[in-house]
Amino acid sequence: MNQSSMNAILIFTAYGPPSAVNTFFFILTFLVYLITILANLFLALVIIMEPSLQKPMYVFMLHLAINGVIGSTSVCPKIMDLLISSTKESSYEGCLGQVFFINFYASSAYAILTAMAYDRYVSICKPLQYHTIMTSGKVKQLVFVIYFFPITALSTQVYLTSKLPLCKNNINKLFCDNLAIVNLSCVKSNLGNIFGIFIIIFLVVLPLILVVISYIKILAVCLKTSKDAQKKALSTCTPHLITFVNFSIASLFSVIYNRFNDYIPSHVNFFMSLHFILLPPLLHPLIYGIRTLEIRKCIAKILRKRENHSVADYSLKFRTLAEQSGWNETSLLVNFRHELNPRIQAELQYQGEALESMQIYPHQMVVPVEYQDPQEVFSKEQAVVLPAHRP
Structure with a gap:
């Protein structure tokens, strides 16, 4: 990071002065954040404590819950602070850290959902080979890939962004993102732009293509099976498919927010920005808790244990x-x-x-x-x- 940017203070202009509206959004953000944390931690504890859930699909589900806690925590506490604070400021280092964790949350979520799609593909298309393919070693390798590539790529991106000199310090957004910081720079970095395109292709577009291919193959196999087999496959894939579509829609809203936030009314701006951060982590444990039979059984089992002597x-x-x-x-x-x-x-x-x-x-x-x-x-x-x- 260059010396001129090291001590820079960034000012957020999207909040406005403290008001009743800010207080309302503070309470709303706090409640959604609290429910998100509790729901994801509860789902994670259920998976950890229940031996019958020590399977590849639920291991990935555990990491998705942890990822949801990381994503919401990287943004919500800072937003709540800025909503009720008279100074809407952030340090440059803190802003870069927020950029890293937000992008890590998004890219890791896509990677986890891709691994879950692969697990469903093997389970439905190669059922007799499932336990041979999805071994504990294979699951550990997939988890390593899920975290290694996003951490490596995003660390490089943040480093390249930190080398840019700043000419401005006002950000018209609710939280930091890489594009907003780049727009504050005096110069444009061709290397940074190329690397950003590489990240989008490798961490977003490629997982999207792999998930679509997995479901095309699953659909092709299901069309050749009986009605009962089709229903079972549908019940198995529905939670993952809903989660993937939900996260993809949230990502689309994020792109719109990043590109056109200057032309969007402030209250719409607020909801669109938080939709990407809050709704997916909030809905994922609810979707899996409601739609997944084994999760429901384990939750009921835990509740019964609390009632029994x-x-x-x-x-x-x-x-x-x-x-x-x-x-x-x-x-x-x-x-x-x-x-x-x-x-x-x-x-x-x-x-x-x-x-x-x-x-x-x-x-x-x-x-x-x-x-x-x-x-x-x-x-x-x-x-x-x-x-x-x-x-």
């Missing part, structure tokens, strides 16, 4: 209730039935004799296996024995 908790509570009831046999049966899983309670309505067949001895209570909570991990050959600890 562990064996230790149940045993302690049972002993406490037993002492309070004076070890009354009828009271113990009622309390035991109350603590059963709701599904088993419903079954007992049709099997009234089941509880009557349970044996309660003075010194122990044996709970048959069929009445155990199915969410708990037990051996099917064993029963839960609750010592009476009777005085």
